[in-house]
Each structure stands twice: as structure tokens, then as C-alpha cells.
Amino acid sequence: MLKKISVRKASRICRHFSVDVPEMPRCDFVPEKYNGKDYASMQELRQRHLAPCITAMFKKPIVINQGHMQWLFDHKGKRYLDMFGGIVTVSVGHCHPKVVDVATKQINKLWHTSNIYLHPNIHEYAEKLTEKLPGDLKVVYFVNSGSEANDLAMLIARLHTGNFDIISLRNGYHGMTNHTMGVTAQSTWRYHVPANNGIHHVMNPDPFKGLWGGAKCRDSPVQTSRKCDCEGDECQATDMYYDQLEEVFKYSLPKGRVAAMFAESIQGVGGAIQYTKKYLKKAQELIHANGGLYVADEVQTGFGRTGEHFWGFEGHGVIPDVVTMAKGIGNGFPLAAVVTTPKIAECLTRALHFNTFGGNPVACAIGQAVLEVIEEEKTQERSKNIGTYLLKELEKLKDKWSVIGDVRGKGLMIGVELVEDSKNTPLGVPFMSHIVEQCKDMGLLIGKGGMNGNVLRIKPPMCITKEDADFTVKVLDNSIKTYAQHAKRNRPEYVFLEKNK
Template identity: 45%
Template structure:
């Protein structure tokens, strides 16, 4: 079937050798890796343990429940904005942002400087004393919420924030049943596991009675600062984590004065929540979002990425859907668009590995782990998107070549 194809042979290919014809077309397009956009940041030289020693420590001293991505797990060394660098200096475009946690960029200069100044001033003191940073941050955060959501509880993690939100809701209403979405993740604490409905997180023991930190906050959806605003509702309680600290361990619950007073009948205390350091980090993140125009960037670049990925959906039968808003995008992989059966795990894994090998890190999600999660730092550019889409395109082409053999 070499050479040009006339009408008769083209008809034959369409009926009996469609995949072979596609393979012919693709062979010349996947021989080289897509070119990565330039980056003027030079990482420090890695000087810690060798890769093999790190693996050994992981096997012997780190909790076995902590699973790793990829056949050969990444050993990361340094980060800069939307980029990550491994121990050998290889650069990766981070489209998963530390599980949607790096909001303004890895080691963002403004956040780093603010953190360094506070480290030299005061790390921690009990929050039963007053210090300026918690009050400045609470005022700044509350100003971004509509009335009557004006009372802030600061915690250390999203799971803890969800725990507190559930507790306050039950305390205020004297009701105990809580509804959560199918396939939802709300945390791994004993309390939040009662709401989390993803099989691998269940351990076969009773959880709490049977609110997620909605990753949709801090401008990531582009059109609004908070995800709930896109639905024209004002909730009674909102939990915040993930991008709130750009990777620093902090979270928050924002609610009304009336609901907050329900908790004030007795003592509620958090040792580290609202520390001077955490509040300075949180405030610097809010400043960076505003000063760098990251909500607008999420809207503009996110829309551009959705449209570019939609072209792949139209071209490849295994791309079942491309959906999202702003810089929260999911690409659903299927066997075919008619049945919409999930693409087998081994095939998804290979596409995922190919993207990593070409320098793009993707997340995974969905009921059958069949959806690629794309939630990059909000500083990503259109040139980065072009590179990422080209990498994904190449990985899909390689998958079709393998399937044709």
C-alpha cells in the first residue's frame, strides 16, 4: 500500500484497512519530540542522595500507602512557576500543579519573599494571642466573599476544613445526614472518609456519618473568584484549601456569623491554624493572583486550551470528551465515542507515560481513572498550551500506531 492511493484503493482502505492508512499518515509525524518552550530559569545542581538510595528509603521507611505515579517514579528537585525539574535537570511542564495546589506558580517570587521575611520575624505563636497577620489575612479573605459569608476559621488541610464544616453544619442544624457526589473525594480523615466515595480510599471499616475543598476557588475557573458564584448561589459554609497557600499547608472555612456562633458555645482550638507564617503566605497568594492577573489568565488561557483540546476530541475516536472551565479541564478517554466505555487502564497508562517522557505531567481521575486531569499553575501561557497539546497529540498518535500493529 505504498505510494499514492487512487479512488479504488482508498475505498478498500476505508473498508478493510482504515487503521493501516492512518498509520501511514502518522509515521512521519511522531519521530521527534515536540519542542519545549524556552525557560530562562536555571535549577541548582542536585546534591542529595542518588536515585537508587531514595528508592530504597521509600521502600523501607515511607508509608506503603503512599503510591507513586509512573513506572519510573519522578525524583523532583526544584520548581519555578509552571515548571518542575528532576534530579538530572530535566524540565517538565506541570499540568497537575501538585494535585491542584500550586495556584500562582512554583516558588512564586512574591510569595517566596513574603515567606522569607516572616520566617525571620515570627514563625508561630498560639493563636490565643493577637498578631497582625491573622487579622490582615482574615479581613482580606473575607472581603472576597459575598455577604453574609464573613467569618473565617483557619486550619491546616482540606480534610480538616471539611471535618470542621460538617461538624458546624450538624451542630447548627441538629441534622446528621450529608449528601455527597458520586465519585467524590473529600479527604482521608476518619470523618471525611464517610463522604469520600472512591473505592481505593475505603479500607473496609466504619467511617463517620454518611462540602469538598471545590479546587474551583481562587480564580481558577476564570469567570469568577469562587466556583459557587458560577451557579448564582450563596452557600452557608465554604471550605478552602489546595491553592489557598500555593503548596503551603493551610486551609480555611468561611461561614456566616450565625453558624459560627454555634461553635462558640464551647471551646474550639487549632494549634497551627492561622499561624503568622501561614497567614502571610495566604495573603501573598491573594496579592499575586490580583497583581499578576491570574484570574483573567485562567479565563483566557483556559478557554484557549479547551478549544485546542477539542480539536483532538474531533480527530481521535478515543477522546470521548473535553470539558471544564478556566484552568480546570478533564479529557475523558474511551474505547469509542459510541459506547463510551472507558479506555483500558494499560492503554491510558501508556499515553500518560508518553506525555511524561516528552515533558508534560498530567493528573488522573474519573470513576474508572479514565480522565486526564489538567489543572496547571495559573501562570501558564498559550505557548505552554501549544506545547502541551502537541505532546498530547503525539502521544495519541503513538497509541493509534500501537493499536494498529
């Protein structure tokens, strides 16, 4: 196991090793000259005026001046490949020309009226959006963020069913309002305030780190190397996790009564965690049998990101009762939605309910433009093809470096879990921070996630190319290589070793 060290010491470990910086893919876009505050002033103003909980990424944060498709440019004009997409939010590309054009025309015509008046944008967009959903999911309520959407979904579930208790999966993330903090099941995102009234967190069916699961248990081009005895399409691990879910119904809920179960189709903040096959389908059947609704959180997995389907839940063979969506829906513009059936939506008429900015003319114009770009540019197909290629290339890195414990995901919803040893002990924060910092210095922006912050989150704008995927793998390979170099220099406690060497 690695000794605990500081970020500063981790940086010193690798300082004396040269790193080959791969050549970036070509980009002909020329950013505008930066005319804002100088770096030191911005740091001082941030510390003085922004809430201290708003922390910047990287030891030396970068100043973003401009974006173009998959590229970001800092205040000095340096170019970065954005493989995190503004935290899984930029879907079709930074400042996509069609989206910019639509937004500009609408903002010059009408910014805001609120939905107490009729306006074509909200009606046209609602029709286009619901056409993308299966079954009777035809009624939409527009809001501004994923947290808002999940908060409203909690209210809808309790009103419609007349039940109170809600189930969510451990390691899931559903927002940071006072209510959604309750269904979020990660201690790192929890304050010491009452938030869990009627909320039950159930065992997460994780094939990599959970009690059960292995190499045949998840729907991904890349499987965990953990062994399992599953045959064909049947997953024994799912049955065991389902038994744990039944235990919660048996011992913790009012008999036959539950309001809802919330589940991301692939856990995002939790580290791109996928579930065992058919778990969500069996869980939905149990929820329905006890009077509840299944709420699919598509905030990160929607709009073609998983490649094979437009919605992540489609990969689980289910049709939810409620779908929440945000992030990629507006390509970075504040926009979110709750979609449900006419029958369920009726419950909100029991009292006045209103959102001032929900269905804003500019937001709806942008949302519709995003849908059109996804169709016109075959973004979902690109997500599948490039994503599968990238996953397979990352799998080769896993076969090369012992520090990579797992590669997983679908489409461009990818996680790479870094570990210290064969027991999959999470890689320490200092080394994780240095790896991400080195990637940034070489022009690659990736995120971190997971309960222990040891998962590289790769979820870029869905316009990336095969060349971008190759660059990503080369940069990550070179970053890990510095640790392998050090391990050969009389420091055996650092085990970033190349396999078969």
C-alpha cells in the same frame, strides 16, 4: 473493546514507533545542582520508611529537585511543564518570587505563636480573604488541609442545625479523615471501616455519563457530544436529577431534617465532572427548606481557577452557607480555611475548640501574598483566557481521535476522558499509564483521575502561557499517535484510530 493487558505489554506495543517530541516553550531559569541522595538509594529508602499507601506516579518516578513558576526540574536538570500543579495546589506558580520573599521575611521574624495571642497576620489575612466572599460569609476558621476543613464543616453543620444527616454527591471527594471519608463517594477511596453514619450519597448529575444530560447541559466552553432536547437556559436533565434528590428526602431522611449537603463546584478527583445547569441552585433550595446548610467545597475550584469567577460556586448562581478551601489558597504551603456567617460560627462556642497551627503567622503571610499576586498579575483573567483556549484546542483533538470521549471544564480546571469505544467504556489502566508516561518523557506532567482512572486531569499553575497550552496539546496528540500507528499494524483490537481516516 480493548483486551485487558499489562502495563509492560502496553509499553511493548508502542516501543517501535517513533514519536516527534515538540519543542518546549522557552525558559531562562537555571536550576541549582542536585546534591541529594542517588536515585537507587531514594527508591530503597522510600520502600523501607514511607507508608506503602504512598505510591509514586509513573513507571519510573521522577525526582523533583526544584520548581520555578510553571516549571519543575528533576535531579538531572531535565525540565518539565507542570500541568497538574502539585495536584491542583500550586496556584500562582512554583516558588513565585513575591510569595517566597514574604515567607522568608516572616520566617526570619516569627514562625509560630498560635492564635491564643494577637498577631497582625491572622487578622489582616482574615479580612482580606473574607472580602473575596459574597453575602454574610465573613467569619473564618483557619486549618491546615482540605480534609480538616471539610471535617470541621461537618461538625459545624450538625451543631448549628441540630440535625445529623448529611448528603453528598456520588463520585465526589471531600477528604480522607474518618468523617470526610463518609462524604467521599468513591469506592477507591474508602476503607472497610464505619464512616457512613448519617451520610447519604445521591445521584451525580453528570451530563456525560449520567442517566440524563447532553450537549446543552453544562456550563463549559466545550460540551459533550451526547444529544439532548434542552432549550435555552432550561435543562431537562436537571429536573430529573432533582427528582432523584427528592426521593432521598422522601425515603431516607427524617422528615424535614437534614444537616447539610456537600458539593464540589466541579468534581476534582472524580475527573473534572461538571453538573447539569442550575442543579446546585435547586438542590440548595431543597436543603434550606429542610433546615440544612449548603457547604461549597472550593478546595480545588477556588481562587480564580475556573476563570469566570473567583469561586466555583459563583458559576452556579448560589451563595453557600459554608465554604471550605485549601490547596491553591497557600500555593502549596499547608493552609486551609472554613468560612461561614457569624450566626453559624457561633455554634463552635458551645465547647472549647482549638487548632494549634491554624492561622500560623507564616501561613497567613503566604496566604495574603497569594491573594495579592492573583490581583496584581490578573491570574483569574489568565485562567479564563488560557483555559478557554486550551479547552478549544483539546476539543480539536477530540474531533481527531476516537480515544477521546469527552473534554470538559472551565478555566484551568480541565478533564479529558479517554475511552475504548463508542459506548464510552473507560480506557484501561495500562494504556492510560503509558500515555501519561509518554507525556512525562516528552516533558509534560499531567494527572489521572475519575473512578476508573481514565481521565487526564489538567490543572496547572495559573501562570501558564498560550505557548504552554500549545505544547500540552502537541505532546498529548503525539502520545495518542503511537497507538494509532499500532492500530494500523494488524492489531484491530486496539482502536486508537484517527477519525475520518
